[in-house]
Amino acid sequence: MTVPPGRRERKKAATRQKIADAALRLFLERGYEAVGIRDVAAEADVAVTTLFSHFASKEALVFERGDDFEQRLTRAVTGRAPQEPLIPALRREIQYLVRHCTADSATPIWRIIDETPALREYEESMRLRHAESLATAIAADPDLSLTTTASRTIARFVIDAYSLAREAPSPDAALDEIFRMIEAAWAVAACPRSNSTGTAGP
Amino acid sequence: MTVPPGRRERKKAATRQKIADAALRLFLERGYEAVGIRDVAAEADVAVTTLFSHFASKEALVFERGDDFEQRLTRAVTGRAPQEPLIPALRREIQYLVRHCTADSATPIWRIIDETPALREYEESMRLRHAESLATAIAADPDLSLTTTASRTIARFVIDAYSLAREAPSPDAALDEIFRMIEAAWAVAACPRSNSTGTAGP
DNA sequence: GAGCGTAGCACTAACGGTTAGCTTTTCGAA
DNA sequence: TTCGAAAAGCTAACCGTTAGTGCTACGCTC
Numbered sequence A, B: 001m002t003v004p005p006g007r008r009e010r011k012k013a014a015t016r017q018k019i020a021d022a023a024l025r026l027f028l029e030r031g032y033e034a035v036g037i038r039d040v041a042a043e044a045d046v047a048v049t050t051l052f053s054h055f056a057s058k059e060a061l062v063f064e065r066g067d068d069f070e071q072r073l074t075r076a077v078t079g080r081a082p083q084e085p086l087i088p089a090l091r092r093e094i095q096y097l098v099r100h101c102t103a104d105s106a107t108p109i110w111r112i113i114d115e116t117p118a119l120r121e122y123e124e125s126m127r128l129r130h131a132e133s134l135a136t137a138i139a140a141d142p143d144l145s146l147t148t149t150a151s152r153t154i155a156r157f158v159i160d161a162y163s164l165a166r167e168a169p170s171p172d173a174a175l176d177e178i179f180r181m182i183e184a185a186w187a188v189a190a191c192p193r194s195n196s197t198g199t200a201g202p
Numbered sequence C: 001g002a003g004c005g006t007a008g009c010a011c012t013a014a015c016g017g018t019t020a021g022c023t024t025t026t027c028g029a030a
Numbered sequence D: 001t002t003c004g005a006a007a008a009g010c011t012a013a014c015c016g017t018t019a020g021t022g023c024t025a026c027g028c029t030c
Helices: A007-030 A037-044 A048-054 A058-062 A067-078 A086-106 A109-115 A117-140 A148-166 A171-190 B007-030 B037-044 B048-054 B058-062 B067-078 B086-106 B109-115 B117-140 B148-166 B171-190
Strands: none
Touching: A007 A037, A007 A048, A007 A058, A007 A109, A037 A048, A058 A109, A058 A117, A067 A086, A067 A117, A086 A148, A086 A171, A109 A117, A117 A148, A117 B117, A148 A171, A148 B148, A148 B171, A171 B148, A171 B171, B007 B037, B007 B048, B007 B058, B007 B109, B037 B048, B058 B109, B058 B117, B067 B086, B067 B117, B086 B148, B086 B171, B109 B117, B117 B148, B148 B171
């Protein structure tokens, strides 16, 4: 809770950054799988155990700023203009995020991610955790007052939109189509009228 | 392609079963993480390499019959009665699958899965692969003629329904709620009318 | 039925990510 | 200055997984 970060925390952050930079450099240079943890540690001039005290796994080195995703989504909910409807706000944010990693394939880290199955799997699990945070944020909004299930469903759908649009040939068009569906799902979640779905329980 | 499986294939199947049984026994006895691959191999009296020639990973030992899930879902699409609408057919199948692993927590393997993060993650990635198969089946149905994106979206939503209902306090009620949302999403995917979603692209 | 090709299995040894145990260094506060 | 604690280090392993190399048993053809 100290306002000016002490020398200790600065050094710690510096070490972390040094590791992340070394990892990125090596991954771009030789490819993700061809680089070992011990290589990264050596390049960053730290011990392997130090590396793992900063990053939980090898994959986490790639998604170094992965928490931004989570924060941006929850803030798109909690920080949106008063009375602004939920889904368009989320759509705007997802669109930004998708563009950020498709157009910015100038940033070649996304190429590595796309080409490495282990990283794609890791990203999907990460997004699933993000969906949980998003669901919590949605459920906490007093203007919406959704059930837990509805919140979690919408959150999953929104994350699906990200994943699907990301690998679609035309991300923008895909987002259009998917969010039209999400909007419809949202409408029945927000004001439940009928409850017959065609199959009654026994 | 021989109708009566030869001795060779029977022996192979027997070995596979022996390994699966040994694994299940040990996992139930000591817990998933406390059992090593070498333990399983020893208990089944096979070499470690043999074990990995039958199962791709340690997690795969637990989801030995995981392909059933995929097949049941695709057949729910391809094998449904003529003119039967898609979503109720999928809902029926998902309901069956959810009940199978919630009520059947009598089968304590699901308890182990629920308690082991590594297994939950593995299951989620597996379901994602299943969603791809399901999407293909949906896209191939001539009665529907959906876009690729719409097919994949519906498939993901249906898989989400499974995951969410599985961990909901009342799975049946959750399924009701989620499938009401999916039905709405489906309606706009099947007959697209308006295409304004509240946020226009720049 | 003898011989051949191959699939299944075994064994050893390693690789690569990850962790435990313990010591040393470095900072912050008393 | 001194002391406690956080950060970083080193060694040595654990554990899932794979490569390399044979051997054996089966299925098939002649």
